[in-house]
Amino acid sequence: MKRLFLLAAMLLVTISSFAQDGKSIYQKYSDSEDISAVYVSPAMFKLIGKLPDIEMNSGEVNFYPIIKSLTGLYIINSSNKNINAQLYADVEKFIKSGRYELLMEAKDSGETVKMYTVGNDTVVNSFVMVARDGDETTFICIDGNMNRTDMEKLLAESIN
């Protein structure tokens, strides 16, 4: 009987470790202290997509094509020193288990930013950004079927 419980526990741990994603990270940390969390569901993205096109233009950047292709947005902003390291480690673990490719890594004056994407040459299925700056850690995960060109264009326009 003991062996059965041990086997069940091992299976559970294995299954759980495979199940790491943006959602699970959001679920784990969204209710913690000193955390601000945002979740936008696929249904909400559908509603946003129905907003008049003109409202999608903010300054020079047109979000409309990308917004329509999104299926989930998870944001965790933590200023809780006790969980920052754990959050960062969980994101790293999730990145390693999810075939993510490093898009950019920058370190400047104690701030570390890492961006990852998963998808193919034409489509981005998920984008993850994790940033550590002193006592603050930010995790952003965007899921969807984003056109890579549109997304790169959007980010390039934003930089300019």
Next chain:
Amino acid sequence: MECIMKRIDDIEKMGMEELEAAAMAGNAGVPQGLEERIKERILAREMTRLPVGRRVMQLGGIAAAVALALLIFNLGRVDDQLQDTFEDPRMAYAQVEKAFAEISNKMSMGVEMVSQAKPLAEKPLEILNKTTQIK
């Protein structure tokens, strides 16, 4: 050796009844402890070979463990439905826009670092060009 070979040949030629009669008549007894040794061997073999019922129970146990793990995992996922942070799509859109602005901001940090490093990266090429021009 020759004597033994002869005796074996003789034995092989003997029929079952003759053999039985010879065995009964002879003084050759059963080696000491043979019966116990045979019993031990049989018992050891029986121990390693599990009865079908026990094997089924063992397989059933593994299946139960897998089912239990899946059940616990799925129970944990029952409350999987996250609640939207915003009810108004305009507010949600504003947040998405803000997230993209944050990403762009961080990305520009990397781009800025690259542009700062560019003159440094081009320095060796400049030196190399100057050197080749002198020559």
